[in-house]
Amino acid sequence: xxxxxxxxxxxRAIIDDYIMTAVPVGSRTISRKAGVGFSPATIRNEMSDLExxxxxxxxxxxxxxxxxxxxxxxxxDHLLKEGMVNRDEVRRMSGYLNIRCGQVGDVIRSAAQxxxxxxxxxxxxxxxxxxxxRIRRVQFVPLSEHNALMIVVTNAxxxxxLVIRLPDGVDDETLSGLSRMLTRELQDLCIxxxxxxxxxxxxxxxxxxxxxxxxxxxxxxxxxxxxxRQMVVGGSSNLLNYxxxxxxxxxxxxxxxxxxxxxLFPLLRHAGGMxxxxxxxxxNDLPELSDCSVITAVYRVGxxxxxxxxxxxxxxxxxxxxxxxLSYMGRAITDILSxx
Amino acid sequence: xxxxxxxxxxxRAIIDDYIMTAVPVGSRTISRKAGVGFSPATIRNEMSDLExxxxxxxxxxxxxxxxxxxxxxxxxDHLLKEGMVNRDEVRRMSGYLNIRCGQVGDVIRSAAQxxxxxxxxxxxxxxxxxxxxRIRRVQFVPLSEHNALMIVVTNAxxxxxLVIRLPDGVDDETLSGLSRMLTRELQDLCIxxxxxxxxxxxxxxxxxxxxxxxxxxxxxxxxxxxxxRQMVVGGSSNLLNYxxxxxxxxxxxxxxxxxxxxxLFPLLRHAGGMxxxxxxxxxNDLPELSDCSVITAVYRVGxxxxxxxxxxxxxxxxxxxxxxxLSYMGRAITDILSxx
DNA sequence: TGTTAGCACTCTTTGCGGTCGAGTGCTAAT
DNA sequence: ATTAGCACTCGACCGCAAAGAGTGCTAACA
Numbered sequence: 029x030x031x032x033x034x035x036x037x038x039x040r041a042i043i044d045d046y047i048m049t050a051v052p053v054g055s056r057t058i059s060r061k062a063g064v065g066f067s068p069a070t071i072r073n074e075m076s077d078l079e080x081x082x083x084x085x086x087x088x089x090x091x092x093x094x095x096x097x098x099x100x101x102x103x104x105d106h107l108l109k110e111g112m113v114n115r116d117e118v119r120r121m122s123g124y125l126n127i128r129c130g131q132v133g134d135v136i137r138s139a140a141q142x143x144x145x146x147x148x149x150x151x152x153x154x155x156x157x158x159x160x161x162r163i164r165r166v167q168f169v170p171l172s173e174h175n176a177l178m179i180v181v182t183n184a185x186x187x188x189x190l191v192i193r194l195p196d197g198v199d200d201e202t203l204s205g206l207s208r209m210l211t212r213e214l215q216d217l218c219i220x221x222x223x224x225x226x227x228x229x230x231x232x233x234x235x236x237x238x239x240x241x242x243x244x245x246x247x248x249x250x251x252x253x254x255x256x257r258q259m260v261v262g263g264s265s266n267l268l269n270y271x272x273x274x275x276x277x278x279x280x281x282x283x284x285x286x287x288x289x290x291x292l293f294p295l296l297r298h299a300g301g302m303x304x305x306x307x308x309x310x311x312n313d314l315p316e317l318s319d320c321s322v323i324t325a326v327y328r329v330g331x332x333x334x335x336x337x338x339x340x341x342x343x344x345x346x347x348x349x350x351x352x353x354l355s356y357m358g359r360a361i362t363d364i365l366s367x368x
Numbered sequence: 369x370x371x372x373x374x375x376x377x378x379x380r381a382i383i384d385d386y387i388m389t390a391v392p393v394g395s396r397t398i399s400r401k402a403g404v405g406f407s408p409a410t411i412r413n414e415m416s417d418l419e420x421x422x423x424x425x426x427x428x429x430x431x432x433x434x435x436x437x438x439x440x441x442x443x444x445d446h447l448l449k450e451g452m453v454n455r456d457e458v459r460r461m462s463g464y465l466n467i468r469c470g471q472v473g474d475v476i477r478s479a480a481q482x483x484x485x486x487x488x489x490x491x492x493x494x495x496x497x498x499x500x501x502r503i504r505r506v507q508f509v510p511l512s513e514h515n516a517l518m519i520v521v522t523n524a525x526x527x528x529x530l531v532i533r534l535p536d537g538v539d540d541e542t543l544s545g546l547s548r549m550l551t552r553e554l555q556d557l558c559i560x561x562x563x564x565x566x567x568x569x570x571x572x573x574x575x576x577x578x579x580x581x582x583x584x585x586x587x588x589x590x591x592x593x594x595x596x597r598q599m600v601v602g603g604s605s606n607l608l609n610y611x612x613x614x615x616x617x618x619x620x621x622x623x624x625x626x627x628x629x630x631x632l633f634p635l636l637r638h639a640g641g642m643x644x645x646x647x648x649x650x651x652n653d654l655p656e657l658s659d660c661s662v663i664t665a666v667y668r669v670g671x672x673x674x675x676x677x678x679x680x681x682x683x684x685x686x687x688x689x690x691x692x693x694l695s696y697m698g699r700a701i702t703d704i705l706s707x708x
Numbered sequence: 709t710g711t712t713a714g715c716a717c718t719c720t721t722t723g724c725g726g727t728c729g730a731g732t733g734c735t736a737a738t
Numbered sequence: 739a740t741t742a743g744c745a746c747t748c749g750a751c752c753g754c755a756a757a758g759a760g761t762g763c764t765a766a767c768a
């Protein structure tokens with residue numbers, strides 16, 4: 029026994045129906061559908077086969093069938109293969125987009141809001157990873173005797189400011205000299221290239237060694253690690269509209285994941301190479317999300333791919349719609365952040 | 369009939385019990401309590417009086433009584449009068465505090481987290497209102513031909529950066545000249561005093577008028593209005609632990625309030641003068657919060673009171689504990705933000 | 709006069725049995 | 739290969755009775 033065309037057609041009809049209703053699907057429901065010319069009995073036989081093949085499950089005898097993880101996997105793989113962007117959907121979505129220009133934080137915040145409004149699921153967007161951005165300018169602004177603000181301007185409108193501690197006896201003049209020097213020397217480098225450049229520089233320079241070490245440390249650790257973990261969530265409460273979360277305990281567990289960056293961050297680790305990554309149910313490592321699906325996609329700023337967007341919904345999520353939304357939003361973010 | 373000492377004692381016992389259990393309180397429960405030397409029948413008579421006075425309500429005949437809004441009002445007013453800070457509680461709370469120094473955003477984010485962990489309710493903290501801070505330094509950092517970053521350093525470790533548009537033909541030299549000039553002229557002024565100073569300045573200056581107008585606009589509108597509305601939420605999912613939110617629809621309504629800054633912001637408008645402001649149930653204007661209480665307090669940075677913290681919980685909230693937490697956290701934030 | 713024991717009453721909660729309906733699996737007919 | 743027919747299963751729903759918690763009232767008591 030294997031999955032012939034008719035079985036696949038029936039499976040697909042069941043999945044479509046279950047996605048819309050969240051209610052176990054019976055043979056009569058499928059039989060009534062336009063384009064299906066078989067009686068409930070025939071469908072029943074096929075459904076029985078599909079269950080044996082592991083694509084369907086029955087909550088109890090005498091209930092309809094619900095799709096298994098394996099079924100969703102088949103479904104989305106098929107979806108991805110045949111391309112899924114629906115022009116009409118995309119047009120409708122553009123109405124939600126109301127991103128105001130400004131700092132990166134504002135942009136991704138409104139993007140996440142829009143993405144969650146478009147899909148009615150929960151959206152996640154990480155700030156651009158700085159590793160792939162190029163430094164355009166470095167500037168210090170003195171704050172007090174012992175602190176200064178270091179501003180790093182990159183291409184793609186991304187600005188980071190960090191507080192650094194100053195060694196004794198560094199005056200304003202020194203700082204502005206350093207600003208000029210670092211801007212000149214680091215221009216057009218990525219964060220990852222900075223260390224090498226520093227090593228080289230430090231052969232020629234002897235003064236302000238201590239400060240430079242501090243600067244390097246802040247650049248490498250704070251910038252690359254801490255700040256790039258910036259992440260925003262939109263539409264946290266959207267999932268509570270679905271019957272899957274009628275139980276408050278499940279809702280609470282889900283929401284507490286959203287509150288913890290540590291647990292959320294791995295979700296946005298995007299499977300390299302592909303345009304989209306779809307993880308269904310237990311394919312997510314978090315037990316709280318074992319009946320959620322997470323779809324991620326990357327967005328580009330300039331010429332590198334840098335940030336990740338994700339949508340979290342129930343496993344019976346409207347995959348096609350979400351893929352359209354992500355694809356649209358990826359272009360939108362790129363446009364806004366690359367535009368100066 | 370009026371509220372004599374014994375009635376008050378009984379009312380208090382009922383409120384204390386209801387706060388802990390969320391279950392309507394019966395006469396026997398109170399009678400059994402240590403320190404109460406009366407039989408259930410006597411308590412019943414008093415409870416009947418208290419109901420007539422509007423302090424208690426009965427969900428249905430033959431259920432216990434639950435406190436009314438009026439009762440909580442009496443309870444907290446009494447609490448506030450007799451001072452409520454509990455040393456032990458405060459000591460226990462300091463364990464939750466793990467605020468890392470850094471930008472204001474980071475500080476208030478971890479403070480909100482800590483506040484929600486301490487209380488098990490939802491915490492809200494607004495960033496310091498800039499109106500009352502004093503400018504220490506203004507600096508421009510060129511971004512591109514048409515944009516620059518304006519950095520405003522204030523006392524109290526608060527830094528704001530904003531993107532401004534440059535008129536044609538403004539070069540780097542002009543910008544650094546302006547940085548020096550503005551730093552000199554605006555030093556030690558509040559945002560609210562800036563306009564007057566600008567009027568005065570503009571009599572002497574003729575060049576760069578256009579840029580200065582832009583700067584003034586950004587300072588007044590963006591800084592004072594937009595940025596001061598920055599606000600963080602901690603422990604959004606905490607309230608789902610309470611039986612009040614066993615119904616998912618209520619939970620969803622509550623959470624959707626937390627997602628909308630527009631609706632949330634008025635909650636942090638603190639009643640002037642008092643150390644704490646407590647709004648019980650319908651005293652909040654939001655219908656979604658009609659069975660929540662909101663306690664707010666201000667924190668200071670430097671010498672002015674500048675930001676507001678708030679805790680949202682069910683009306684049967686542990687008022688004393690929350691007051692202790694807010695009082696502790698106010699001092700903690702002040703210490704961290706004022707410390708340089 | 710304030711307090712309390714006793715008792716009838718009310719109302720919710722819980723458990724149980726019965727009915728209904730949706731859906732299945734199997735068999736036999738087409 | 740398909741389908742009509744039928745017995746069977748199981749959850750959802752309903753009504754009912756018993757249990758339990760709590761009240762209000764009355765009468766007795768210190």
